[in-house]
Amino acid sequence: MGEGVPREDLATGEGAETWGWGGGGLPPEEELESTYGAPVATGKFVWVANPTSGRVAYINAATLEINVVEAGNAPTVVAAVPDPADDVAIVLNVLSNDATLFRAKTSEVSALQFDVPSGGNAWAISADGHFAIAWTNSKLIKEADPIDGFQNLTVIDLTASENPSHVLTVGYRPVTIGFDAESKKAFAVSQDGITVIGLDQPAPSVIKNIKLGGGPSTEAVGQDVAITPDGAYALVRSEGSPNIGVFSLETAEKAEVTLSAPVTDLDLSPDGKVGVAVVRDTGETVLLPIPEIFTDPAGFATIPIAGVTVGSASLAKTSPLAFLYTNAVPSPILTSIDTSDAAKAPVFYQLWAPIQSVFPTNDASHAVVIHSTADVPNSTYPAAMSVLPVAADLPAKLQGLDGPVVSVAISPQGHRAIVATGDEQLPQYRLYVAAMPSLEVTQINLASEPIAAGIVAQADRGYVAQKHPDGRITFVDFKSGEVRTLTGFELGSQVVDGSGE
């Protein structure tokens, strides 16, 4: 729950002298994914691994109490495991090739150990918390040998009392792992296509591999793959291509949807009912009804976006609104469309700096827009943000930022957004807290470089983890505005107060 969006969609506009609405010959839309050795939040705890000490610190975000538990050798990657009752997290111990599952009930934490023979550097967790998959994201490995395919992954049945770990082989260099909503299948998107893993079997196993390309090369590089939550279909966009591949993950059959120009972005609505494709060169946004588009590839609706360049889409979790923008050229105009009704006219929002990325609240009543300022004449700010009251149709609040944006998180309730800024090149470390609907933005100085921001919804606090040899995290209480920084997680566990003596 509540992890922030670290640098996701934070791209830099470049290549044009003026902000504009341009057309062909533009660079691709940038979709930057980054993963940090960052903490994760469960219901009320924030979990942080310390590879050096072999321990994991968990911080009660409501009381700021820090505890430390032993993990394996070099616990590194932590993931939250959904659970209806407890706070559960799993950590990958990279040197001992195992994982530790922590389950917190009040202050008591139990630990379970699982083998992870494949090793890895990333987790994928099923929505029901039943399965965890440890895999290797080659993007996180510098100068990886081309022969290293990182094809092994370990599927862990977190509920199994015997033989919970299963090593499987998927395609060459997987780039993402996902599950269907019922945790019956898992999907590994790799350079070989989509490897389908059956989970509703006595032992997890690979069912099939679906090639994505039609030619001799099946490389998934440059491809944007979205899998519907029910695991029935995969939508595939290839950079520079006007075609969208719609694959049945059941039959491996493919339907091809051809649009008017190369598709610059493709996203799925959270319910998986609509695919949103953005065609920048022709100024169109296309709504692909799912599953109908599979049997009727021409049955899509087109929403023309006149006079504004749009190349990327950002969708809200519980609203049919989609926000369109471009970061390929400096453009300060944000557009919204209603994905549930193609007949509705787009709505335009005038902002005052080029848009880099957009983060809507779950209900899309507000959106936090990150701006690039490189092309803003006479601006001394390295970045900026706007808080846009979408539902109220009021002017956006523009806020200059003292450093580049590192991470953005928005509370599930949509009442606060936090933006962490500053890096080694521009060490103005700040946390900006935007209140909605008041649009008040509070600036908090940070003691060191931020790594990732997040929200602990149950505690109604935001947090930003920062670089520090002993671990550092700053919490902001959204109710009181109180700021507390905890530095030295191991030290925090070194308090002995006579409890139970």
Add this chain to the structure above:
Amino acid sequence: MRRPTIAALLLTTCIAGCGDRAEVWDGPPPNTDLPIYGMRSTIAFLDNEAERVVFATPETVGEMSFAEVTTGRGYQTSALSSDRQKLVTLTAGDVPRRKAEDQAPALRIFDTAASPPTQTVFELADALSGLALDPQMEFGVVYPRGASVAFVQNPNELVLVRLNEPPSETNPLPATIRSYGGRPEGFTFTDELLLPGGARRLLVVRTDRDVALIDLNQPEKPEITVKLTTGATQLVPAGIAASDGDPEDENDARVAVRLANDNSVILLDLLPTPADKVDTSPHSFSPVPNIVDVGGVPSDITFAKTDGGLRLLALVPNEKALKLVDPATGVATSVALGAPFEKMSLVTNIVGPTDAGSDVALLWSANVAGVAFVALGSTIGTPYKSVEVRPVDFPAYAVLDVPAPNNHLKILMGNQLSILDLLSRTITPFVTPQNPDAFVSNDGQRLWISASGNDFAKVDLTTKHPQNYFLNQNIGEAMEVERADGGLSFITIRRQGALSLSMFDALAPSLEQNTEYFGILYGDYSQEGEQ
């Protein structure tokens, strides 16, 4: 020469145990290297070999009375209360204690507000050698220090004495702090802090690797230990500062720990005990530690008000900087000082706060020929309002306070001596012999200066006028003591023979009208006046 007046002669233990004064008279020459305290209205000579304290009390300009009070056997250490009215001694008693009638280890309080001085004895279970007194004189701590007195000793055993309460089954109160390999090395008694669960004072115990917090409201509760060392390097706490924060907020009190061998300061936020520990923790508050890197080993820390809120000030000599740490965020802002200042004191109560209500700090150093005023006016944007350095002819190793009405003055002590006026920010230098000794009178009117030799000087702190006096004997120590007749005596002590002293009228010292006493340790109290 005539016999002095002896106001009280209390030889209780010695008379009972020894029968007469023969041991004093017939023993070897007395050890003159004994503790001597200039108390508010008397001088205390701790004649440990004779197991007694000799109180020499000025009665009139030319007359002094003497009283002897027995102390315990096996003197360990002693200390004076901050108001100089009470003397506290620690004795080991008979070691080993074989018989019931053998003397027990004890802490004694000699209260000189009464005449003759009263004595309260707290017997201790074990012979310990360390003593720390609460500046507010509510508590004393007895602890093992240095070489063991007893055959077997627990180095983490403390004895807490409520100094204002009579001895009882629970006073003294033994307490053993948890040991992770260290032993107590320093004690800090905080002022009252508003903590979760109510206002209370804390005793912060420093070992060589951790700190322990003892709730002085309920010292029978187990202490809270914060282990500072988590890695390979043992972190050594070296200094403590405490802040109550907002007087209305019970969740913002803090304790800061300065480390001797690390660039970090450990901040302990004293927060409510987590809900899931309320039923098991004996405490209503819990320290949440934070590490703040201040860029160098800090030499001094204190909490101060700025217009940006409360800050922890850390002096970092090797960075020639004062670091202002926001305790909420851990953000440390650096104020360049241009010199490696090592010590600081807030002087806001004297010079007044800045326009923004912020504190003003005075900085000095044994390595810098100057002092600095730092007005903590603006920590946002520019991290300070002003740093004003005032050159001094010598580095000051110490700064003496001056009581009201001249509390706007500070005495800078070095190989010379100067008077700093905090209000006008002027410095009055004095030419003195090298490395003078000095002390300020209780009424803040006079500064007494002496050096190894026969000379002393009185400086009127209002006019800064020095008046020099030349004795025909070497001056060992000097002190000013209130007289019974309401006047003030200036007394010099010579550690020769069996100790002798010269008494002058402090307001009008006259070499013609002073009175001398000889053979004090022999109890002869021979007087020779008007030399």
